[in-house]
Amino acid sequence: QVQLVESGGGxxxxxxxxxLSCAASGFTFxxxxxxxxxxxxxxxxxLVAHISSAxxxxxxxxAVKGRFxxxxxxxxxTVYLQMNSLKPEDTAVYYCRCGIGRMDYWGKxxxxxxxx
Numbered sequence: 001q002v003q004l005v006e007s008g009g010g011x012x013x014x015x016x017x018x019x020l021s022c023a024a025s026g027f028t029f030x031x032x033x034x035x036x037x038x039x040x041x042x043x044x045x046x047l048v049a050h051i052s053s054a055x056x057x058x059x060x061x062x063a064v065k066g067r068f069x070x071x072x073x074x075x076x077x078t079v080y081l082q083m084n085s086l087k088p089e090d091t092a093v094y095y096c097r098c099g100i101g102r103m104d105y106w107g108k109x110x111x112x113x114x115x116x
Contacts, residue, residue: 009110022096038092
């Protein structure tokens with residue numbers, strides 16, 4: 001079955017960096033676009049970044065443009081989110097998502113806390 005497992009979250013000071021990973025299994029990873037979402041306490045889940053199946057096309061939320069970079073390694077079935085210049089408002093649970101046909105698949109998330 002489809003599985004998405006996020007890792008790499010943690011506590012970081014403002015201005016710091018983290019790299020999140022999402023390991024995928026149970027489907028042909030290289031055929032599908034992937035996305036990162038986040039949900040802050042008391043807020044709705046929001047799209048952070050999206051990458052096409054081959055990695056040639058990426059899109060970002062305005063709030064993270066210039067600071068975050070999404071990438072993928074189809075040989076490793078993994079999508080990454082490099083997060084630089086982190087701000088307290090980036091604090092959230094970060095989720096990996098893949099849409100296959102009519103189904104949406106989500107990981108369980110990894111918590112990122114930006115605080116001094």
